Amino acid sequence: xxxxxxxxxxxxxxxxxxxxxxxxxxxxxxxxxxxxxxxxxxxxxxxxxxxxxxxxxxxxxxxxxxxxxxxxxxxxxxxxxxxxxxxxxxxxxxxxxxxxxxxxxxxxxxxxxxxxxxxxxxxxxxxxxxxxxxxxxxxxxxxxxxxxxxxxxxxxxxxxxxxxxxxxxxxxxxxxxxxxxxxxxxxxxxxxxxxxxxxxxxxxxxxxxxxxxxxxxxxxxxxxxxxxxxxxxxxxxxxxxxxxxxxxxxxxxxxxxxxxxxxxxxxxxx
Amino acid sequence: xxxxxxxxxxxxxxxxxxxxxxxxxxxxxxxxxxxxxxxxxxxxxxxxxxxxxxxxxxxxxxxxxxxxxxxxxxxxxxxxxxxxxxxxxxxxxxxxxxxxxxxxxxxxxxxxxxxxxxxxxxxxxxxxxxxxxxxxxxxxxxxxxxxxxxxxxxxxxxxxxxxxxxxxxxxxxxxxxxxxxxxxxxxxxxxxxxxxxxxxxxxxxxxxxxxxxxxxxxxxxxxxxxxxxxxxxxxxxxxxxxxxxxxxxxxxxxxxxxxxxxxxxxxxxxxxxxxxxxxxxxxxxxxxxxxxxxxx
Numbered sequence: 399x400x401x402x403x404x405x406x407x408x409x410x411x412x413x414x415x416x417x418x419x420x421x422x423x424x425x426x427x428x429x430x431x432x433x434x435x436x437x438x439x440x441x442x443x444x445x446x447x448x449x450x451x452x453x454x455x456x457x458x459x460x461x462x463x464x465x466x467x468x469x470x471x472x473x474x475x476x477x478x479x480x481x482x483x484x485x486x487x488x489x490x491x492x493x494x495x496x497x498x499x500x501x502x503x504x505x506x507x508x509x510x511x512x513x514x515x516x517x518x519x520x521x522x523x524x525x526x527x528x529x530x531x532x533x534x535x536x537x538x539x540x541x542x543x544x545x546x547x548x549x550x551x552x553x554x555x556x557x558x559x560x561x562x563x564x565x566x567x568x569x570x571x572x573x574x575x576x577x578x579x580x581x582x583x584x585x586x587x588x589x590x591x592x593x594x595x596x597x598x599x600x601x602x603x604x605x606x607x608x609x610x611x612x613x614x615x616x617x618x619x620x621x622x623x624x625x626x627x628x629x630x631x632x633x634x635x636x637x638x639x640x641x642x643x644x645x646x647x648x649x650x651x652x653x654x655x656x657x658x659x660x661x662x663x664x665x666x667x668x
Numbered sequence: 669x670x671x672x673x674x675x676x677x678x679x680x681x682x683x684x685x686x687x688x689x690x691x692x693x694x695x696x697x698x699x700x701x702x703x704x705x706x707x708x709x710x711x712x713x714x715x716x717x718x719x720x721x722x723x724x725x726x727x728x729x730x731x732x733x734x735x736x737x738x739x740x741x742x743x744x745x746x747x748x749x750x751x752x753x754x755x756x757x758x759x760x761x762x763x764x765x766x767x768x769x770x771x772x773x774x775x776x777x778x779x780x781x782x783x784x785x786x787x788x789x790x791x792x793x794x795x796x797x798x799x800x801x802x803x804x805x806x807x808x809x810x811x812x813x814x815x816x817x818x819x820x821x822x823x824x825x826x827x828x829x830x831x832x833x834x835x836x837x838x839x840x841x842x843x844x845x846x847x848x849x850x851x852x853x854x855x856x857x858x859x860x861x862x863x864x865x866x867x868x869x870x871x872x873x874x875x876x877x878x879x880x881x882x883x884x885x886x887x888x889x890x891x892x893x894x895x896x897x898x899x900x901x902x903x904x905x906x907x908x909x910x911x912x913x914x915x916x917x918x919x920x921x922x923x924x925x926x927x928x929x930x931x932x933x934x935x936x937x938x939x940x941x942x943x944x945x946x947x948x949x950x951x952x953x954x955x956x957x958x959x960x961x962x963x964x
Binding site: 491603649 | 679683772786798810893897946
Protein backbone atom coordinates (compact mmCIF):
# COMPACT_ATOMS: atom_id res chain seq x y z
CA UNK A 399 0.00 0.00 0.00
CA UNK A 400 2.70 2.46 1.07
CA UNK A 401 4.94 1.36 -1.81
CA UNK A 402 2.19 2.32 -4.20
CA UNK A 403 0.95 5.52 -2.53
CA UNK A 404 4.30 7.20 -1.93
CA UNK A 405 5.43 7.52 -5.58
CA UNK A 406 1.92 8.68 -6.44
CA UNK A 407 2.06 11.43 -3.80
CA UNK A 408 5.55 12.44 -4.92
CA UNK A 409 4.38 12.71 -8.52
CA UNK A 410 1.27 14.67 -7.52
CA UNK A 411 3.27 17.19 -5.48
CA UNK A 412 5.86 17.54 -8.25
CA UNK A 413 3.24 18.16 -10.95
CA UNK A 414 1.25 20.56 -8.75
CA UNK A 415 4.33 22.61 -7.85
CA UNK A 416 6.15 22.70 -11.17
CA UNK A 417 3.68 22.24 -14.02
CA UNK A 418 1.81 25.59 -13.97
CA UNK A 419 4.98 27.65 -14.16
CA UNK A 420 6.57 25.30 -16.67
CA UNK A 421 3.52 25.84 -18.88
CA UNK A 422 4.08 29.60 -18.72
CA UNK A 423 7.81 29.24 -19.50
CA UNK A 424 6.96 27.04 -22.50
CA UNK A 425 4.65 29.81 -23.75
CA UNK A 426 7.63 32.17 -23.98
CA UNK A 427 9.27 29.83 -26.55
CA UNK A 428 6.21 29.33 -28.72
CA UNK A 429 5.55 31.02 -32.03
CA UNK A 430 2.63 33.48 -32.15
CA UNK A 431 0.45 30.84 -33.85
CA UNK A 432 1.33 28.12 -31.32
CA UNK A 433 0.43 30.46 -28.45
CA UNK A 434 -3.31 30.48 -29.18
CA UNK A 435 -3.58 27.05 -30.79
CA UNK A 436 -6.34 24.63 -29.76
CA UNK A 437 -5.46 21.92 -28.84
CA UNK A 438 -2.51 23.58 -27.10
CA UNK A 439 0.98 22.87 -28.36
CA UNK A 440 3.00 21.22 -25.61
CA UNK A 441 6.48 21.25 -27.13
CA UNK A 442 7.23 24.71 -28.57
CA UNK A 443 9.59 25.21 -31.50
CA UNK A 444 11.94 27.25 -29.29
CA UNK A 445 11.38 30.48 -31.01
CA UNK A 446 13.27 33.34 -29.25
CA UNK A 447 11.27 36.14 -30.89
CA UNK A 448 9.26 36.97 -27.78
CA UNK A 449 12.42 37.54 -25.76
CA UNK A 450 13.77 39.88 -28.42
CA UNK A 451 10.43 41.69 -28.62
CA UNK A 452 10.17 42.00 -24.81
CA UNK A 453 13.59 43.67 -24.80
CA UNK A 454 13.17 45.83 -27.90
CA UNK A 455 9.48 46.79 -27.73
CA UNK A 456 8.67 46.57 -24.04
CA UNK A 457 11.85 47.89 -22.37
CA UNK A 458 12.50 44.72 -20.36
CA UNK A 459 16.15 45.62 -19.71
CA UNK A 460 15.13 48.88 -18.04
CA UNK A 461 12.85 47.05 -15.61
CA UNK A 462 15.61 44.55 -14.83
CA UNK A 463 18.08 47.37 -14.19
CA UNK A 464 15.65 49.18 -11.85
CA UNK A 465 14.84 45.99 -9.96
CA UNK A 466 18.51 45.11 -9.58
CA UNK A 467 19.45 48.56 -8.26
CA UNK A 468 16.51 48.76 -5.85
CA UNK A 469 16.86 45.20 -4.53
CA UNK A 470 20.66 45.40 -4.13
CA UNK A 471 20.61 48.77 -2.35
CA UNK A 472 17.75 47.67 -0.09
CA UNK A 473 19.54 44.46 0.86
CA UNK A 474 22.86 46.12 1.73
CA UNK A 475 21.42 48.94 3.84
CA UNK A 476 18.70 46.87 5.49
CA UNK A 477 21.19 44.22 6.60
CA UNK A 478 23.63 46.86 7.92
CA UNK A 479 20.96 48.67 9.95
CA UNK A 480 19.34 45.38 10.91
CA UNK A 481 22.63 43.97 12.22
CA UNK A 482 23.07 46.99 14.53
CA UNK A 483 19.55 46.54 15.89
CA UNK A 484 19.90 42.77 16.24
CA UNK A 485 23.14 43.33 18.18
CA UNK A 486 21.31 45.67 20.58
CA UNK A 487 18.44 43.21 20.95
CA UNK A 488 20.64 40.23 21.74
CA UNK A 489 23.42 41.84 23.83
CA UNK A 490 21.61 44.37 26.02
CA UNK A 491 18.86 43.71 28.50
CA UNK A 492 16.84 46.92 28.78
CA UNK A 493 13.09 46.27 29.02
CA UNK A 494 12.23 48.59 26.13
CA UNK A 495 14.24 46.38 23.74
CA UNK A 496 11.79 43.53 24.23
CA UNK A 497 8.89 45.86 23.56
CA UNK A 498 10.71 47.05 20.45
CA UNK A 499 10.87 43.48 19.20
CA UNK A 500 7.12 43.10 19.75
CA UNK A 501 6.45 46.36 17.88
CA UNK A 502 8.57 45.10 14.96
CA UNK A 503 6.62 41.85 14.95
CA UNK A 504 3.28 43.71 14.89
CA UNK A 505 4.38 46.17 12.22
CA UNK A 506 5.43 43.35 9.90
CA UNK A 507 1.88 41.98 9.99
CA UNK A 508 -0.03 45.08 8.92
CA UNK A 509 -1.43 45.20 5.38
CA UNK A 510 0.28 47.83 3.23
CA UNK A 511 -2.85 49.97 2.92
CA UNK A 512 -2.69 50.68 6.69
CA UNK A 513 0.33 52.94 6.04
CA UNK A 514 0.29 53.58 2.27
CA UNK A 515 -1.39 57.03 2.11
CA UNK A 516 0.87 58.72 4.69
CA UNK A 517 3.97 56.98 3.26
CA UNK A 518 3.09 58.46 -0.15
CA UNK A 519 2.68 61.91 1.47
CA UNK A 520 6.07 61.70 3.23
CA UNK A 521 7.86 60.75 0.00
CA UNK A 522 5.93 63.43 -1.90
CA UNK A 523 7.06 66.05 0.66
CA UNK A 524 10.67 64.87 0.28
CA UNK A 525 10.40 64.99 -3.53
CA UNK A 526 11.24 61.27 -3.59
CA UNK A 527 8.29 59.92 -5.59
CA UNK A 528 9.54 58.41 -8.84
CA UNK A 529 13.11 58.36 -7.57
CA UNK A 530 15.31 55.49 -6.42
CA UNK A 531 15.90 56.88 -2.89
CA UNK A 532 12.15 56.98 -2.25
CA UNK A 533 11.43 53.36 -3.07
CA UNK A 534 14.69 52.17 -1.49
CA UNK A 535 14.12 53.91 1.84
CA UNK A 536 10.57 52.55 1.96
CA UNK A 537 11.78 49.00 1.21
CA UNK A 538 14.53 49.29 3.84
CA UNK A 539 11.96 50.29 6.47
CA UNK A 540 9.52 47.53 5.54
CA UNK A 541 12.18 44.81 5.35
CA UNK A 542 13.80 45.75 8.69
CA UNK A 543 11.46 43.64 10.86
CA UNK A 544 12.32 40.56 8.77
CA UNK A 545 16.06 41.34 8.75
CA UNK A 546 16.22 42.10 12.49
CA UNK A 547 14.18 39.04 13.40
CA UNK A 548 16.34 36.61 11.43
CA UNK A 549 19.64 38.25 12.41
CA UNK A 550 18.63 38.17 16.09
CA UNK A 551 18.00 34.43 16.00
CA UNK A 552 21.45 33.88 14.52
CA UNK A 553 23.26 36.36 16.81
CA UNK A 554 21.70 34.73 19.86
CA UNK A 555 23.23 31.37 18.98
CA UNK A 556 26.79 32.71 18.98
CA UNK A 557 28.89 31.91 22.08
CA UNK A 558 29.09 35.06 24.19
CA UNK A 559 32.42 34.13 25.88
CA UNK A 560 34.71 35.29 23.06
CA UNK A 561 32.99 38.65 22.97
CA UNK A 562 33.07 38.99 26.73
CA UNK A 563 36.82 38.33 26.77
CA UNK A 564 37.31 40.95 24.04
CA UNK A 565 35.22 43.48 25.96
CA UNK A 566 37.24 42.84 29.11
CA UNK A 567 40.41 43.41 27.07
CA UNK A 568 39.18 46.90 26.22
CA UNK A 569 37.47 46.24 22.91
CA UNK A 570 34.51 48.61 22.28
CA UNK A 571 31.00 47.35 21.52
CA UNK A 572 31.30 48.49 17.92
CA UNK A 573 34.59 46.61 17.54
CA UNK A 574 33.05 43.51 19.10
CA UNK A 575 30.20 43.65 16.58
CA UNK A 576 32.48 44.22 13.60
CA UNK A 577 35.37 41.90 14.46
CA UNK A 578 33.63 39.06 16.30
CA UNK A 579 29.85 38.90 15.82
CA UNK A 580 29.65 39.73 12.11
CA UNK A 581 32.31 37.23 10.95
CA UNK A 582 30.88 34.48 13.15
CA UNK A 583 27.31 35.18 12.07
CA UNK A 584 28.19 35.31 8.35
CA UNK A 585 25.87 32.39 7.42
CA UNK A 586 22.98 34.10 9.20
CA UNK A 587 23.71 37.42 7.55
CA UNK A 588 23.77 35.71 4.19
CA UNK A 589 20.41 34.04 4.90
CA UNK A 590 18.83 37.33 5.96
CA UNK A 591 20.29 39.02 2.87
CA UNK A 592 18.74 36.44 0.52
CA UNK A 593 15.30 36.84 2.12
CA UNK A 594 15.45 40.66 2.05
CA UNK A 595 16.61 40.55 -1.57
CA UNK A 596 13.67 38.29 -2.51
CA UNK A 597 11.27 40.63 -0.70
CA UNK A 598 12.61 43.70 -2.54
CA UNK A 599 12.70 41.93 -5.92
CA UNK A 600 9.08 40.75 -5.61
CA UNK A 601 7.42 43.71 -3.87
CA UNK A 602 4.58 45.22 -5.88
CA UNK A 603 2.24 47.42 -3.81
CA UNK A 604 4.65 50.21 -2.87
CA UNK A 605 6.45 50.05 -6.22
CA UNK A 606 3.06 50.62 -7.86
CA UNK A 607 2.24 53.76 -5.86
CA UNK A 608 5.76 55.24 -5.65
CA UNK A 609 7.04 54.51 -9.17
CA UNK A 610 4.41 55.81 -11.60
CA UNK A 611 6.89 56.81 -14.29
CA UNK A 612 7.60 53.84 -16.62
CA UNK A 613 11.39 54.37 -17.00
CA UNK A 614 11.78 53.95 -13.23
CA UNK A 615 9.44 51.01 -12.68
CA UNK A 616 10.64 47.66 -11.34
CA UNK A 617 9.91 44.25 -12.87
CA UNK A 618 6.74 43.48 -10.86
CA UNK A 619 5.17 46.80 -11.89
CA UNK A 620 6.28 46.33 -15.49
CA UNK A 621 4.82 42.82 -15.59
CA UNK A 622 1.56 43.78 -13.85
CA UNK A 623 0.96 46.80 -16.11
CA UNK A 624 2.17 45.09 -19.29
CA UNK A 625 0.60 47.14 -22.08
CA UNK A 626 -2.20 45.68 -24.19
CA UNK A 627 -5.84 46.42 -23.40
CA UNK A 628 -7.59 44.15 -25.90
CA UNK A 629 -5.03 41.59 -26.94
CA UNK A 630 -2.57 40.73 -24.19
CA UNK A 631 0.93 40.06 -25.56
CA UNK A 632 1.20 36.69 -23.77
CA UNK A 633 4.46 35.67 -25.46
CA UNK A 634 6.35 38.77 -24.37
CA UNK A 635 4.69 38.64 -20.96
CA UNK A 636 5.78 35.02 -20.48
CA UNK A 637 9.31 35.91 -21.61
CA UNK A 638 9.53 38.84 -19.16
CA UNK A 639 8.07 36.69 -16.36
CA UNK A 640 10.57 33.91 -17.01
CA UNK A 641 13.47 36.36 -16.85
CA UNK A 642 12.09 38.00 -13.67
CA UNK A 643 11.73 34.63 -11.97
CA UNK A 644 14.94 32.83 -13.02
CA UNK A 645 17.25 34.59 -10.53
CA UNK A 646 14.87 33.78 -7.70
CA UNK A 647 14.50 30.12 -8.60
CA UNK A 648 18.29 29.88 -8.92
CA UNK A 649 18.77 31.51 -5.49
CA UNK A 650 16.13 29.28 -3.93
CA UNK A 651 17.53 26.05 -5.31
CA UNK A 652 21.14 26.97 -4.51
CA UNK A 653 20.46 28.10 -0.95
CA UNK A 654 17.47 25.89 -0.17
CA UNK A 655 18.60 24.85 3.30
CA UNK A 656 19.45 28.37 4.40
CA UNK A 657 16.16 29.74 3.12
CA UNK A 658 14.15 27.05 4.89
CA UNK A 659 16.08 27.72 8.09
CA UNK A 660 15.67 31.50 7.76
CA UNK A 661 11.94 31.20 7.06
CA UNK A 662 11.35 29.00 10.05
CA UNK A 663 13.45 31.35 12.20
CA UNK A 664 11.47 34.32 10.93
CA UNK A 665 8.06 32.75 11.08
CA UNK A 666 7.56 29.52 12.87
CA UNK A 667 9.79 29.22 15.85
CA UNK A 668 9.15 32.87 16.56
CA UNK B 669 19.15 54.72 32.26
CA UNK B 670 22.56 53.14 32.81
CA UNK B 671 25.51 53.23 30.42
CA UNK B 672 24.75 49.93 28.74
CA UNK B 673 21.17 51.03 28.04
CA UNK B 674 22.43 54.21 26.41
CA UNK B 675 24.76 52.18 24.18
CA UNK B 676 21.79 49.99 23.16
CA UNK B 677 19.90 53.11 22.06
CA UNK B 678 22.71 54.01 19.65
CA UNK B 679 22.73 50.56 18.08
CA UNK B 680 18.95 50.48 17.67
CA UNK B 681 18.59 54.12 16.61
CA UNK B 682 18.80 53.87 12.78
CA UNK B 683 16.17 51.11 12.65
CA UNK B 684 14.00 52.83 15.29
CA UNK B 685 14.02 56.01 13.21
CA UNK B 686 12.98 54.28 9.98
CA UNK B 687 10.32 52.10 11.60
CA UNK B 688 8.91 55.10 13.44
CA UNK B 689 8.87 57.25 10.27
CA UNK B 690 7.47 54.68 7.81
CA UNK B 691 5.31 52.45 10.04
CA UNK B 692 4.32 54.07 13.34
CA UNK B 693 3.85 57.66 12.18
CA UNK B 694 1.81 56.62 9.08
CA UNK B 695 -0.62 54.67 11.24
CA UNK B 696 -1.13 57.71 13.51
CA UNK B 697 -1.42 59.97 10.46
CA UNK B 698 -4.02 57.62 8.91
CA UNK B 699 -6.12 58.01 12.05
CA UNK B 700 -5.81 61.82 11.83
CA UNK B 701 -6.56 61.91 8.08
CA UNK B 702 -9.64 59.75 8.55
CA UNK B 703 -11.31 62.76 10.26
CA UNK B 704 -10.74 64.98 7.20
CA UNK B 705 -11.97 65.30 3.67
CA UNK B 706 -9.22 65.96 1.14
CA UNK B 707 -7.78 64.91 -2.21
CA UNK B 708 -4.39 63.13 -2.10
CA UNK B 709 -2.91 64.57 -5.28
CA UNK B 710 -4.41 68.08 -4.79
CA UNK B 711 -3.36 69.03 -1.24
CA UNK B 712 -3.65 72.75 -2.03
CA UNK B 713 -7.43 72.40 -2.14
CA UNK B 714 -7.15 72.17 1.62
CA UNK B 715 -8.25 69.72 4.26
CA UNK B 716 -11.70 70.00 5.73
CA UNK B 717 -12.35 68.56 9.19
CA UNK B 718 -15.47 66.37 9.02
CA UNK B 719 -15.33 64.54 12.35
CA UNK B 720 -16.64 60.98 12.16
CA UNK B 721 -18.39 61.49 8.83
CA UNK B 722 -15.98 59.19 6.93
CA UNK B 723 -16.69 56.38 9.40
CA UNK B 724 -20.43 57.01 9.23
CA UNK B 725 -20.20 56.72 5.43
CA UNK B 726 -18.03 53.63 5.67
CA UNK B 727 -20.40 51.54 7.78
CA UNK B 728 -23.27 52.08 5.31
CA UNK B 729 -21.11 51.89 2.14
CA UNK B 730 -22.48 48.79 0.33
CA UNK B 731 -19.19 48.28 -1.57
CA UNK B 732 -17.20 48.35 1.68
CA UNK B 733 -19.52 45.76 3.24
CA UNK B 734 -19.25 43.49 0.21
CA UNK B 735 -15.49 44.01 0.31
CA UNK B 736 -15.32 43.00 3.98
CA UNK B 737 -17.37 39.87 3.23
CA UNK B 738 -15.18 38.95 0.25
CA UNK B 739 -12.02 39.47 2.33
CA UNK B 740 -13.28 37.29 5.19
CA UNK B 741 -14.36 34.57 2.75
CA UNK B 742 -11.03 34.71 1.00
CA UNK B 743 -8.99 34.69 4.22
CA UNK B 744 -10.98 31.85 5.81
CA UNK B 745 -11.07 29.55 2.80
CA UNK B 746 -7.54 30.10 1.57
CA UNK B 747 -5.90 29.82 5.02
CA UNK B 748 -7.78 26.58 5.72
CA UNK B 749 -6.89 25.11 2.30
CA UNK B 750 -3.25 26.20 2.54
CA UNK B 751 -2.77 24.61 5.93
CA UNK B 752 -4.46 21.37 4.79
CA UNK B 753 -2.36 21.10 1.61
CA UNK B 754 0.71 22.22 3.56
CA UNK B 755 0.10 19.50 6.15
CA UNK B 756 -0.11 16.90 3.37
CA UNK B 757 3.15 18.11 1.84
CA UNK B 758 4.84 18.20 5.25
CA UNK B 759 3.78 14.60 6.00
CA UNK B 760 5.23 13.56 2.64
CA UNK B 761 8.49 15.45 3.18
CA UNK B 762 8.83 13.92 6.64
CA UNK B 763 9.01 10.42 5.12
CA UNK B 764 12.32 9.13 3.85
CA UNK B 765 12.29 8.13 0.20
CA UNK B 766 14.46 8.45 -2.87
CA UNK B 767 14.11 11.86 -4.48
CA UNK B 768 13.10 13.65 -1.29
CA UNK B 769 15.60 16.43 -2.05
CA UNK B 770 13.91 16.95 -5.40
CA UNK B 771 10.42 17.21 -3.87
CA UNK B 772 11.69 19.57 -1.17
CA UNK B 773 13.13 21.84 -3.88
CA UNK B 774 10.03 21.52 -6.08
CA UNK B 775 7.62 22.71 -3.38
CA UNK B 776 9.75 25.83 -2.87
CA UNK B 777 9.44 26.88 -6.53
CA UNK B 778 5.94 28.42 -6.23
CA UNK B 779 7.10 30.27 -3.11
CA UNK B 780 10.06 31.78 -5.03
CA UNK B 781 7.98 33.08 -7.94
CA UNK B 782 7.04 36.79 -7.67
CA UNK B 783 3.30 37.04 -6.94
CA UNK B 784 2.80 39.33 -9.91
CA UNK B 785 4.33 36.69 -12.19
CA UNK B 786 2.20 33.89 -10.77
CA UNK B 787 -0.87 36.13 -11.17
CA UNK B 788 -0.17 36.62 -14.89
CA UNK B 789 0.56 32.90 -15.19
CA UNK B 790 -2.87 31.96 -13.78
CA UNK B 791 -4.51 34.62 -15.91
CA UNK B 792 -2.97 32.90 -18.94
CA UNK B 793 -4.07 29.45 -17.76
CA UNK B 794 -7.62 30.72 -17.07
CA UNK B 795 -7.86 32.52 -20.43
CA UNK B 796 -11.35 32.20 -21.93
CA UNK B 797 -10.25 31.33 -25.49
CA UNK B 798 -7.04 29.30 -25.32
CA UNK B 799 -6.34 28.72 -21.63
CA UNK B 800 -5.14 25.33 -20.40
CA UNK B 801 -7.96 25.28 -17.80
CA UNK B 802 -10.62 25.29 -20.50
CA UNK B 803 -8.81 22.74 -22.63
CA UNK B 804 -8.46 20.33 -19.71
CA UNK B 805 -12.19 20.69 -18.93
CA UNK B 806 -13.74 20.79 -22.40
CA UNK B 807 -11.07 19.67 -24.87
CA UNK B 808 -11.61 21.07 -28.35
CA UNK B 809 -15.25 22.01 -27.77
CA UNK B 810 -14.59 25.77 -27.69
CA UNK B 811 -18.31 26.55 -27.57
CA UNK B 812 -18.40 25.42 -23.94
CA UNK B 813 -15.29 27.37 -22.88
CA UNK B 814 -15.73 29.46 -19.73
CA UNK B 815 -14.37 32.88 -18.84
CA UNK B 816 -13.49 32.05 -15.21
CA UNK B 817 -12.24 35.52 -14.34
CA UNK B 818 -15.50 37.09 -15.52
CA UNK B 819 -17.82 34.93 -13.39
CA UNK B 820 -18.11 36.04 -9.73
CA UNK B 821 -17.75 32.63 -8.05
CA UNK B 822 -15.26 31.23 -10.54
CA UNK B 823 -13.14 34.38 -10.20
CA UNK B 824 -13.12 34.04 -6.41
CA UNK B 825 -12.23 30.36 -6.69
CA UNK B 826 -9.47 31.14 -9.20
CA UNK B 827 -7.89 33.72 -6.91
CA UNK B 828 -8.12 31.44 -3.89
CA UNK B 829 -6.56 28.62 -5.92
CA UNK B 830 -3.73 30.88 -7.15
CA UNK B 831 -3.01 32.01 -3.59
CA UNK B 832 -3.09 28.44 -2.33
CA UNK B 833 -0.69 27.30 -5.04
CA UNK B 834 1.87 29.93 -4.13
CA UNK B 835 1.76 29.79 -0.35
CA UNK B 836 0.93 26.23 0.74
CA UNK B 837 4.65 25.40 0.68
CA UNK B 838 5.22 28.05 3.33
CA UNK B 839 2.63 26.37 5.56
CA UNK B 840 4.33 23.06 4.77
CA UNK B 841 7.68 24.35 6.06
CA UNK B 842 6.21 25.46 9.38
CA UNK B 843 4.36 22.17 9.83
CA UNK B 844 7.42 20.14 8.80
CA UNK B 845 9.46 21.91 11.49
CA UNK B 846 6.80 20.79 13.97
CA UNK B 847 6.80 17.19 12.67
CA UNK B 848 10.56 16.94 13.01
CA UNK B 849 10.38 17.63 16.75
CA UNK B 850 8.32 14.45 17.36
CA UNK B 851 10.72 11.82 18.77
CA UNK B 852 11.02 8.60 16.73
CA UNK B 853 10.77 6.54 19.94
CA UNK B 854 7.04 7.30 20.15
CA UNK B 855 6.45 5.71 16.74
CA UNK B 856 8.74 2.79 17.53
CA UNK B 857 6.87 2.10 20.78
CA UNK B 858 3.54 2.30 18.95
CA UNK B 859 4.79 -0.17 16.34
CA UNK B 860 5.82 -2.60 19.07
CA UNK B 861 2.27 -2.33 20.41
CA UNK B 862 0.95 -3.13 16.93
CA UNK B 863 -0.56 0.27 16.06
CA UNK B 864 -1.68 0.82 12.46
CA UNK B 865 -0.45 3.74 10.33
CA UNK B 866 -3.81 5.48 10.80
CA UNK B 867 -3.67 5.06 14.59
CA UNK B 868 -0.14 6.47 14.68
CA UNK B 869 -1.26 9.49 12.66
CA UNK B 870 -4.32 10.13 14.84
CA UNK B 871 -2.89 9.36 18.27
CA UNK B 872 0.72 10.57 17.96
CA UNK B 873 1.28 12.86 14.98
CA UNK B 874 -1.86 14.99 15.11
CA UNK B 875 -1.85 15.89 18.81
CA UNK B 876 1.88 16.66 18.78
CA UNK B 877 1.84 18.70 15.58
CA UNK B 878 -1.18 20.73 16.65
CA UNK B 879 0.80 23.77 17.86
CA UNK B 880 2.61 23.96 14.51
CA UNK B 881 -0.72 23.62 12.65
CA UNK B 882 -2.20 26.47 14.68
CA UNK B 883 0.84 28.63 14.05
CA UNK B 884 0.71 27.95 10.31
CA UNK B 885 -3.02 28.74 10.28
CA UNK B 886 -2.56 32.03 12.12
CA UNK B 887 0.40 32.98 9.99
CA UNK B 888 -1.46 32.25 6.77
CA UNK B 889 -4.50 34.16 8.08
CA UNK B 890 -2.43 37.27 8.72
CA UNK B 891 -0.78 37.01 5.33
CA UNK B 892 -3.95 36.20 3.37
CA UNK B 893 -5.43 39.39 4.75
CA UNK B 894 -2.78 41.32 2.79
CA UNK B 895 -3.89 39.96 -0.59
CA UNK B 896 -3.47 42.58 -3.30
CA UNK B 897 -1.20 41.54 -6.19
CA UNK B 898 -3.40 38.63 -7.34
CA UNK B 899 -6.54 40.77 -7.38
CA UNK B 900 -4.82 43.70 -9.09
CA UNK B 901 -3.50 41.55 -11.93
CA UNK B 902 -6.20 38.89 -12.34
CA UNK B 903 -9.50 40.73 -11.84
CA UNK B 904 -9.03 44.37 -10.76
CA UNK B 905 -11.60 43.62 -8.07
CA UNK B 906 -14.22 42.50 -10.57
CA UNK B 907 -16.49 41.21 -11.92
CA UNK B 908 -18.87 43.62 -10.15
CA UNK B 909 -16.78 43.80 -6.93
CA UNK B 910 -16.87 40.01 -6.57
CA UNK B 911 -13.14 39.96 -5.71
CA UNK B 912 -12.82 43.52 -4.38
CA UNK B 913 -10.85 42.70 -1.20
CA UNK B 914 -10.26 45.41 1.41
CA UNK B 915 -6.66 46.14 0.45
CA UNK B 916 -7.70 46.65 -3.16
CA UNK B 917 -10.71 48.79 -2.22
CA UNK B 918 -8.53 50.98 0.00
CA UNK B 919 -5.93 51.29 -2.76
CA UNK B 920 -8.59 52.32 -5.27
CA UNK B 921 -10.10 54.93 -2.95
CA UNK B 922 -6.76 56.48 -1.98
CA UNK B 923 -4.66 56.20 -5.12
CA UNK B 924 -7.11 55.95 -8.02
CA UNK B 925 -9.79 58.32 -6.68
CA UNK B 926 -7.49 60.33 -4.39
CA UNK B 927 -9.99 60.20 -1.51
CA UNK B 928 -7.37 60.09 1.22
CA UNK B 929 -9.79 60.95 4.05
CA UNK B 930 -12.30 58.22 3.27
CA UNK B 931 -9.50 55.86 2.25
CA UNK B 932 -7.83 56.46 5.62
CA UNK B 933 -11.01 55.36 7.39
CA UNK B 934 -10.67 52.06 5.45
CA UNK B 935 -6.96 51.94 6.40
CA UNK B 936 -7.81 52.35 10.07
CA UNK B 937 -10.40 49.57 9.85
CA UNK B 938 -7.91 47.24 8.16
CA UNK B 939 -5.28 48.20 10.73
CA UNK B 940 -7.57 47.36 13.66
CA UNK B 941 -8.46 43.93 12.24
CA UNK B 942 -4.80 43.10 11.59
CA UNK B 943 -3.76 44.40 15.00
CA UNK B 944 -6.21 41.99 16.60
CA UNK B 945 -4.69 39.12 14.56
CA UNK B 946 -1.15 40.24 15.44
CA UNK B 947 -1.98 40.32 19.16
CA UNK B 948 -3.46 36.84 18.89
CA UNK B 949 -0.22 35.67 17.27
CA UNK B 950 1.89 37.31 19.96
CA UNK B 951 -0.23 35.71 22.65
CA UNK B 952 0.48 32.34 21.05
CA UNK B 953 4.26 32.73 20.77
CA UNK B 954 4.90 36.01 22.58
CA UNK B 955 5.67 34.68 26.04
CA UNK B 956 9.04 33.61 24.67
CA UNK B 957 9.67 37.04 23.14
CA UNK B 958 9.21 38.76 26.48
CA UNK B 959 11.62 36.48 28.36
CA UNK B 960 14.52 38.56 29.71
CA UNK B 961 17.30 38.83 27.16
CA UNK B 962 15.53 36.59 24.72
CA UNK B 963 15.54 37.65 21.12
CA UNK B 964 12.73 35.40 20.07
